[in-house]
Amino acid sequence: MQSFLMRTPKGFIPENDESARAMQKVPVGGVISVNWSRPRNYEFHKRFFALLNIGFDAWEPPESTYRGLPVQKNFERFRKDVIISAGYYEPVANIRGEVRAEAKSISFAKMSQEEFEKLYNAAANVLLQKVLTNYTRSDLDDVVEKLIRF
Structure with a gap:
């Protein structure tokens, strides 16, 4: 699943509702693997x-x-x-x-x-x-x- 995150002074937050829903499925203490890149314009x-x-x-x-x-x-x-x-x-x-x-x-x-x-x-x-x-x-x-x- 591809999600978009935005960096804020407090850390990364979901950039849209779909990304937020995907992140909520990860339990507290859960670990995920991430390959990240900056999206192109x-x-x-x-x-x-x-x-x-x-x-x-x-x-x-x-x-x-x-x-x-x-x-x-x-x-x-x-x-x-x-x-x-x-x-x-x-x-x-x-x-x-x-x-x-x-x-x-x-x-x-x-x-x-x-x-x-x-x-x-x-x-x-x-x-x-x-x-x-x-x-x-x-x-x-x-x-x-x-x-x-x-």
């Missing part, structure tokens, strides 16, 4: 997905087919390709022994806020170079801001 996470959505909406892949089927736009593939193009990937081998790039996880547990902010800036640069070529960085930041306020 959720508002910045939303900003990253707004950035990706702007790029995805503007991206028009060439029409093509694969084994007789029309190729479709796919947000998850787009997201991973932007992350890879931004330099955040691991080389992996597939079952045929071919090596390819796999996007690094952007989960809160696997990427610090500092690294996530670097990824955001690198992803913005990728989108400006490959998709949003008529935008400036300032234009892009303005559109992201408008989108997250909506």
Whole structure:
């Protein structure tokens, strides 16, 4: 179970009702094991997905087919390709022994806020170079801001 705690001068207290209920289940004198980390800024996470959505909406892949089927736009593939193009990937081998790039996880547990902010800036640069070529960085930041306020 994941719970959120807030540090106060008197110690840690549950940050929300769900965390409080979970902590009440531990008897007095009971011991629990804790792996802790500071959560990443959720508002910045939303900003990253707004950035990706702007790029995805503007991206028009060439029409093509694969084994007789029309190729479709796919947000998850787009997201991973932007992350890879931004330099955040691991080389992996597939079952045929071919090596390819796999996007690094952007989960809160696997990427610090500092690294996530670097990824955001690198992803913005990728989108400006490959998709949003008529935008400036300032234009892009303005559109992201408008989108997250909506």
